[in-house]
Amino acid sequence: MxxxxxxxxxxxxxAKKNLVVLLVFLAxxxxxxxxxxxxxxxxxxALEVELNQELALIQIEGxxxxxxxxxxxxxxxxxxxxxxxxxxxxxxxKANFLQWQRVYCxxxxxxxxxxxxxxxxxxxxxxxxxxxxxxxGFEEGLVESTSILAQxxxxxEIEERLVVNQALLRDNIxxxxxxxxxxxxxxxxxxxxxxxxxxxxxTLLMLSMDLFAEDIEGGAYKVxxxxxxxxxxxxxxxxxxxxxxxxxxxxxxxxxxFGVLSLVRGLxxxxxxxxxMEGSYTSLVTDPSxxxxxxxxxxxSAYIAGVIPIYLLMSCFTLALTGTxxxxxxxxxxxxxxxICLLFLDYSFRILFPTGSSFYLAWPFxxxxxxxxFQGFYIGSALxxxxxxxxxxxxxxxxxxxxxxxxxxxxxxx
Amino acid sequence: xxxxxxxxxxxxxxKLHVLKNVSFTLETGEILGFIGPNGSGKSTTMKxxxxxxxxxxxxxxxAGHDLYKxxxxxxxxxxxxxxxxxxxxNLTGIENxxxxxxxRQIPRKRLEEVIEFTGLGxxxxxxxxxxxxxxxxxxxxxxxxxxxxxxxILDEPFNGLDPQGVFExxxxxxxxxxxxxxxxxxxHQLIEMEKISSRNIFIKDGEIVSQEKAQADVAVLSYxxxxxxxxxxxxxxxxxxxxxxxxxxLAGESELLISxxxxxxxxxxxxxILADGRELRGIVPQTANIENLYSHIYEKEVL
Numbered sequence: 039m040x041x042x043x044x045x046x047x048x049x050x051x052x053a054k055k056n057l058v059v060l061l062v063f064l065a066x067x068x069x070x071x072x073x074x075x076x077x078x079x080x081x082x083x084a085l086e087v088e089l090n091q092e093l094a095l096i097q098i099e100g101x102x103x104x105x106x107x108x109x110x111x112x113x114x115x116x117x118x119x120x121x122x123x124x125x126x127x128x129x130x131x132k133a134n135f136l137q138w139q140r141v142y143c144x145x146x147x148x149x150x151x152x153x154x155x156x157x158x159x160x161x162x163x164x165x166x167x168x169x170x171x172x173x174x175g176f177e178e179g180l181v182e183s184t185s186i187l188a189q190x191x192x193x194x195e196i197e198e199r200l201v202v203n204q205a206l207l208r209d210n211i212x213x214x215x216x217x218x219x220x221x222x223x224x225x226x227x228x229x230x231x232x233x234x235x236x237x238x239x240x241t242l243l244m245l246s247m248d249l250f251a252e253d254i255e256g257g258a259y260k261v262x263x264x265x266x267x268x269x270x271x272x273x274x275x276x277x278x279x280x281x282x283x284x285x286x287x288x289x290x291x292x293x294x295x296f297g298v299l300s301l302v303r304g305l306x307x308x309x310x311x312x313x314x315m316e317g318s319y320t321s322l323v324t325d326p327s328x329x330x331x332x333x334x335x336x337x338x339s340a341y342i343a344g345v346i347p348i349y350l351l352m353s354c355f356t357l358a359l360t361g362t363x364x365x366x367x368x369x370x371x372x373x374x375x376x377x378i379c380l381l382f383l384d385y386s387f388r389i390l391f392p393t394g395s396s397f398y399l400a401w402p403f404x405x406x407x408x409x410x411x412f413q414g415f416y417i418g419s420a421l422x423x424x425x426x427x428x429x430x431x432x433x434x435x436x437x438x439x440x441x442x443x444x445x446x447x448x449x450x451x452x
Numbered sequence: 453x454x455x456x457x458x459x460x461x462x463x464x465x466x467k468l469h470v471l472k473n474v475s476f477t478l479e480t481g482e483i484l485g486f487i488g489p490n491g492s493g494k495s496t497t498m499k500x501x502x503x504x505x506x507x508x509x510x511x512x513x514x515a516g517h518d519l520y521k522x523x524x525x526x527x528x529x530x531x532x533x534x535x536x537x538x539x540x541x542n543l544t545g546i547e548n549x550x551x552x553x554x555x556r557q558i559p560r561k562r563l564e565e566v567i568e569f570t571g572l573g574x575x576x577x578x579x580x581x582x583x584x585x586x587x588x589x590x591x592x593x594x595x596x597x598x599x600x601x602x603x604x605i606l607d608e609p610f611n612g613l614d615p616q617g618v619f620e621x622x623x624x625x626x627x628x629x630x631x632x633x634x635x636x637x638x639x640h641q642l643i644e645m646e647k648i649s650s651r652n653i654f655i656k657d658g659e660i661v662s663q664e665k666a667q668a669d670v671a672v673l674s675y676x677x678x679x680x681x682x683x684x685x686x687x688x689x690x691x692x693x694x695x696x697x698x699x700x701x702l703a704g705e706s707e708l709l710i711s712x713x714x715x716x717x718x719x720x721x722x723x724x725i726l727a728d729g730r731e732l733r734g735i736v737p738q739t740a741n742i743e744n745l746y747s748h749i750y751e752k753e754v755l
Contacts, residue, residue, distance in 0.1 A: 044554040049540065052547045256580075257538035261595060264502035265555050266527040446505040451536040 042267050042275040049252075050283055056245060060287055063241040067295050070234055071225060074218040081216035086150035093143045095186040100136040107133055135171075135180045139187060142168035155215065162207045169200040197332050198313065205311040205335055212307060221306025222299040223338050229292065230345050232407030236381070238288060239406065242353055243360040245284040247374045249276055250365035250442075257450030273439050281357045285350065311335035315414035318344060322422040323399075324414040333413060345408045348420055351427040352405055358434040365438050368449050402430050454513075455480045455529070455603045455634035461500055461510035463493075463658075470496050471507065472658045478634045480602070483625060485649030486638040489750060493658040494638045495535055498605050501636070502532040514603055531601035533609060537592030541581030545572055545591050548580055549598070556599040563598070570594040571620075585612030593621065597628070604628060606637035610644055622648055642743050654749050661749050678733040679708040679725055688728060697721050 050056060107129040114122035145164055149157060175181045176193045191199070206213050214224060228234050253259040263269060300306075314336040315324055336344075359380075363373040384403040391397045398404040398416040405411055405423035412420060456478035463471040470493050478484045488494045499505040501512055503519060512519040517526035539548050546567070553563050567576065570590050575583070580591060589612045596604060606625070610618050625648055629635055639645050645652065654661040685708055692698045697717040702709040712718055725732060 041555055041557055044557075045551060048547075048551045048554055049543075052543050052551065055542060252540065252542070256541045257536050258540050260499075260502065260504060260532060260534050260538040261552060262555070263504055264527060264530060264532045266524040267555075268523070444506075446499075448499075448505070450538065 039267075039271055039275065042272055043279065045262075046275055046279045050279065055248070056287075059241060059244040060291060062244075063237065063288065064291055064295070066237045066241075067229075067291070070228070070237065071220050071295075071299070074220050074225075074228065078216045078218040078220065081218060082150045082153045086147055089143055089147035089150055092186055092190060093140060093147055096136055096140045096143055099185060100133060100140055103129060103133045103136055131178070132180050135175050135178075138171055139168070139175070142171065153215075155212070158213050159207070162203050162213055166200060166203050166207065169196050169203070172196055173200065194330065194332065201332050201335065202311055209309065209311075211310060214306070214310075219303075219306075220299060221304050222296045223306030223308060223310060225299050226292075226296060226342060227312065227338065227409070230342075230349065231409040235406050235408065238292075238349075238353070239356050239381070241288055242284055242356045243374065243377045245287075246280050246357045246360040247364055247377070248370040249280055249361040251368055251370040251373055254368040254447075254449045255370065255451075259447050259450065263447055269442050270439060273442050277358065277361055277435060277438075280361060281354055284357055285353050288353070306338075308339040309337040312338050312341040313413050314341055314344070315412055315419065318412055318414075318420035320421065321419055322425070323417055324419050341412065344412060344420065348405060348408055348411065348424055348427070351424055351431065352408075355402060355427045355431045355434075358431045358438075362434045362438040365441060399426070402426050454478065455482075455515055456501065456636065457511075457513040458497070458501065459511040459513075461497065461507045461512070463496055463500060463505065463507045470658045471500070471510075474510070474655070474658070474660055476653050476660055478603070478636055480634050481629050481632045482651065483629050483635045483637065483649045485645040485652035486636055486655065487642070487645065487652055487746060488638070488655035492655045494655055495607055496658075497655065498532065498534050498607050498636070498638070502530065502534060502605060503527060504534070529602045530605065531596045531599055531603075532605040532607075533592050533596040534605060534607040536611075537588040539580045539588060539592060539595070541579065543580060544578060545570070545576035545580055545583070545587075548591060549576075549594060552595045553598055558598050562600070566594045566598050569597070569624075586614055586617055589613055590617065593624075597624075602633055604633055604635045604637075606635060608639055609637060610639050610641050618644065642746060654746070656749060678736070679710060680731045680733065681708050682730065688724070692721060692724065 107126065110119070110122060110126050110129055113119045114126060119125060142164065146168065149161060149164060153161065172181070172187060173193060173196055175187070176196075181187050203213070205211070214221070217224075229238070248255075250259075253262055262272065312335065313333040316334055317325070356377075360373060360377050363376045364370065367373050367376060380403065384401070384406065387397070387401060387403075393410075393415045394417055396417055399418045399422060402423070404416050404418070405427060407415070410416065411418070411423055418426070454477050458477070459475050461471050461474040462469070474493070474497055476484075486494050486497070496505060500507045500510075501514070501519070503523065512526075514526040515529045517529075519526045540551065543551065549563060549567060549570075570576065570593075572587060572590060575587060580588060583591065589609070593606075593609060596606070609621055609625075613621060622644065625635055625637070629650075637645075637649070681703060685703065689698065689701050689708070689710070693701070697712070697720060699711040701711065710721070712721060722732060
């Protein structure tokens with residue numbers, strides 16, 4: 039065991055490929071941060087443009103309602119409409135509602151044009167006021183389905199935004215400049231969301247794609263497996279070391295980036311509210327009615343604590359899958375292609391199957407979007423995916439052990 | 453004392469029965485040449501002994517340890533270089549040696565000896581993938597002898613080596629044998645095998661062909677006749693062959709080369725040729741060398 043461990047450690051250490059992969063991983067994290075910083079810097083300018091467009095459309099809607107109101111009043115004077123007073127009252131209510139929305143939107147647009155961090159509280163109060171007013175409008179039937187107000191956000195989304203802003207105000211938490219602001223905490227939140235998590239997954243598969251294929255391609259397996267060491271020991275050491283080293287190195291680099299970001303751009307508030315599906319770790323399936331209600335909020339730190347087990351198991355699953363593909367296919371390129379194909383399949387399935395589909399209960403890659411799992415997008419809960427990932431990892435390791443123990447070893451350069 | 457005993461090895465790949473009751477032994481300090489054309493089962497036999505391929509039946513004992521019951525003890529005596537050099541091409545030569553040395557916890561002093569043996573000098577700092585075939589072969593040989601094995605398998609070890617390399621390898625193999633290492637080796641370079649091996653075994657279509665029988669057979673067909681060529685040759689030779697007097701014949705541009713199937717037929721064949729008014733240009737006695745054995749066993753005359 040010691041000899042094999044030393045052998046694998048030396049091989050891992052000497053392989054420049056692993057160093058290159060880790061450097062590319064670090065560069066990808068930096069690219070992700072840069073992209074988000076650019077988005078963050080442009081956020082308020084883009085929002086101002088968006089709000090101005092919305093304002094213009096609200097104004098047009100308001101003008102139309104006023105015209106309808108004039109016509110209704112004229113009709114009432116002429117006595118041609120039987121329930122003219124009711125119609126006029128509704129139109130007046132609607133016109134009043136739109137007028138207020140126009141005022142809120144105008145205020146938001148002005149604030150967006152001159153936004154700075156010290157106006158965070160003002161922003162929260164304004165957004166809360168407008169969202170409350172908008173929700174009331176929806177409840178009272180003042181927002182038509184064709185209205186710009188209905189198209190920009192549905193009541194559930196508005197309610198979610200409202201709940202978060204209220205929590206921020208209540209708990210005196212500084213709101214993020216934008217959803218893209220790269221505080222250390224928000225960086226980690228983004229990295230655990232699809233598709234950014236693919237950076238981690240692809241790095242892991244690059245680290246393990248040659249786990250067995252490297253021995254086969256160079257013919258070194260003939261030396262390795264003719265040594266007085268059991269194949270099962272070689273299997274355990276290979277997977278054990280690869281899984282441990284890859285997770286430690288990747289997590290270490292994430293931690294390093296997190297540390298540097300917290301020094302450069304601030305840690306962010308660790309109590310920042312994040313939506314979280316209750317019962318993620320106590321039941322296997324999500325409550326279907328939860329999709330129509332606002333989820334409870336948990337502090338960011340609690341969310342990350344919930345993410346860690348699923349991150350670790352997803353990493354183990356990815357490494358076991360790639361390592362097994364490397365053994366079965368006997369080629370680094372084929373193993374890489376096979377797993378990339380699976381990731382493409384995952385992307386296709388996300389388009390093909392609705393989020394509530396029971397298909398996702400049998401598809402371990404669904405858990406790639408940790409945020410989605412914890413927010414109940416899929417039928418499976420975090421516990422269900424932990425079970426699925428754990429089971430799949432175990433099966434893959436068992437399969438590769440059986441294959442390695444039973445199969446004749448061949449291949450390599452002729 | 454036997455370092456290797458192989459008994460009734462059988463192996464099939466799908467419907468192809470590649471090893472049929474392969475049995476042989478190897479003594480301590482013996483160099484056993486393992487001969488056969490491509491696809492005859494040499495490498496599969498070697499892979500079975502090195503525990504890379506599992507036979508369907510049969511028994512392999514290395515230094516008295518059953519390979520399938522006392523795997524670790526058996527394999528601790530073995531080192532193998534089978535087919536192409538098995539290396540990590542993304543690592544340098546020295547890194548390859550260090551990595552493989554760790555597998556058997558080889559002491560630093562031995563590692564330095566083997567580094568010296570490779571003769572690769574500064575090239576050891578280059579990636580093995582950039583090596584020529586000969587350099588790869590030298591490095592792979594160095595890996596094979598790292599643990600000072602008592603039983604060494606060498607499959608085509610001369611491949612890619614320059615004449616100096618062949619000379620060095622030959623003396624290395626002999627030196628290892630003198631130190632008591634049993635060596636099973638195969639090569640298509642029959643002349644080299646003849647120079648090195650103390651004994652040869654032949655494998656044909658997955659079966660070991662008796663070496664004693666082959667040698668006896670070749671000793672009998674030990675004359676070749678060179679005769680003037682004429683138009684009516686074919687009729688005469690076919691008649692002699694039908695009568696069982698010839699083993700085979702080869703028609704050149706100006707002469708015939710006739711192999712006798714039995715020395716006792718020599719007088720009769722010569723008489724027939726001379727009676728036909730032909731000139732006998734020469735009679736060449738054939739010794740039972742390895743090429744003739746090979747030709748005899750695999751039914752292809754080497755002329």
